[in-house]
Amino acid sequence: xxxxxxxxxxxxxxxxxxxxxxxxxxxxxxxxxxxxxxxxxxxxxxxxxxxxxxxxxxxxxxxxxxxxxxxxxxxxxxxxxxxxxxxxxxxxxxxxxxxxxxxxxxxxxxxxxxxxxxxxxxxxxxxxxxxxxxxxxxxxxxxxxxxxxxxxxxxxxxxxxxxxxxxxxxxxxxxxxxxxxxxxxxxxxxxxxxxxxxxxxxxxxxxxxxxxxxxxxxxxxxxxxxxxxxxxxxxxxxxxxxxxxxxxxxxxxxxxxxxxxxxxxxxxxxxxxxxxxxxxxxxxxxxxxxxxxxxxxxxxxxxxxxxxxxxxxxxxxxxxxxxxxxxxxxxxxxxxxxxxxxxxxxxxxxxxxxxxxxxxxxxxxxxxxxxxxx
Numbered sequence: 001x002x003x004x005x006x007x008x009x010x011x012x013x014x015x016x017x018x019x020x021x022x023x024x025x026x027x028x029x030x031x032x033x034x035x036x037x038x039x040x041x042x043x044x045x046x047x048x049x050x051x052x053x054x055x056x057x058x059x060x061x062x063x064x065x066x067x068x069x070x071x072x073x074x075x076x077x078x079x080x081x082x083x084x085x086x087x088x089x090x091x092x093x094x095x096x097x098x099x100x101x102x103x104x105x106x107x108x109x110x111x112x113x114x115x116x117x118x119x120x121x122x123x124x125x126x127x128x129x130x131x132x133x134x135x136x137x138x139x140x141x142x143x144x145x146x147x148x149x150x151x152x153x154x155x156x157x158x159x160x161x162x163x164x165x166x167x168x169x170x171x172x173x174x175x176x177x178x179x180x181x182x183x184x185x186x187x188x189x190x191x192x193x194x195x196x197x198x199x200x201x202x203x204x205x206x207x208x209x210x211x212x213x214x215x216x217x218x219x220x221x222x223x224x225x226x227x228x229x230x231x232x233x234x235x236x237x238x239x240x241x242x243x244x245x246x247x248x249x250x251x252x253x254x255x256x257x258x259x260x261x262x263x264x265x266x267x268x269x270x271x272x273x274x275x276x277x278x279x280x281x282x283x284x285x286x287x288x289x290x291x292x293x294x295x296x297x298x299x300x301x302x303x304x305x306x307x308x309x310x311x312x313x314x315x316x317x318x319x320x321x322x323x324x325x326x327x328x329x330x331x332x333x334x335x336x337x338x339x340x341x342x343x344x345x346x347x348x349x350x351x352x353x354x355x356x357x358x359x360x361x362x363x364x365x366x367x368x369x370x371x372x373x374x
Contacts, residue, residue, distance in 0.1 A: 033334040040372040046083040048100030050367035053350045056116035067113025070101040089132040089144045104183035115162035128159040130182035148208035161221040171201040172216040220265035233263035256329035262358035273327040275352040322349040
């Protein structure tokens with residue numbers, strides 16, 4: 001994605017508006033808290049890259065760290081107001097050719113880091129790379145290394161979300177599709193593809209176990225505070241599931257809540273419950289494509305960016321909810337709505353991370369990371 005002149009103008013306007021930041025928190029008719037954001041701080045990604053899809057913080061609060069479109073994981077230095085390189089999965093000889101790339105056709109060479117998670121005991125950063133699979137970066141390294149016995153020596157086809165059990169060191173991650181690569185993610189939704197999986201990596205034996213298969217675009221993942229279950233976002237269906245790790249329900253999957261949009265990443269909120277970023281509304285294109293095979297075939301023939309623009313256009317109508325805070329029982333208690341210039345910028349959201357009184361807002365498409373003070 002190339003940043004066009006209109007996007008730059010809007011970005012400047014939003015950044016300037018941040019100096020006189022305004023928002024409102026009210027109660028909706030359904031009793032939910034509604035946070036209305038009209039402006040926020042924008043932190044541009046360096047080097048021409050884009051798409052800080054997910055963020056992670058070190059055990060001491062360092063960061064945020066984010067994976068971007070050219071395959072790098074980068075770290076924000078708040079006191080210096082700049083990004084620095086942390087790591088990448090690409091071979092060293094490819095780094096210069098990858099730097100600054102927003103070209104999806106280069107992702108299979110450069111990598112595309114999505115989910116990030118630190119092991120607070122070891123300082124290792126686990127990375128779900130959409131093309132290079134599950135990887136880890138040791139504190140002293142700047143190149144990630146692969147984990148698990150991959151498919152016949154090949155990486156997992158579309159690793160996406162990642163979570164760690166800090167007591168055992170076991171890593172859980174999602175594989176969004178075994179049929180489509182990340183650059184064709186819209187086809188997963190439109191086709192109704194359900195080849196996604198929830199997997200478990202055990203570092204003690206370097207083995208990967210399939211916990212659940214047959215999922216329709218499994219995405220973000222979060223372990224419950226008591227470690228009894230995982231929350232898994234299923235993007236195509238708009239559902240959040242519980243996968244039980246303990247209790248008599250162990251190894252079973254159950255629906256927790258049906259959401260009004262396409263859920264992406266899941267992050268715990270320090271105020272209780274968890275935030276779900278909404279990639280967009282569950283519009284008519286996805287619904288009709290599932291119902292009418294002829295329309296599905298037509299949409300799948302279109303260039304992905306054109307389909308994305310159509311869906312973005314349709315999502316402009318009505319309220320634009322970018323994230324929901326949900327309780328462990330599946331009750332939606334808070335929603336974030338964007339207005340004005342902020343709405344123009346944040347048409348598609350991947351994640352909301354709440355930390356130290358701030359919301360960090362990531363997107364797989366946009367060339368900046370958002371920061372909003374509560």
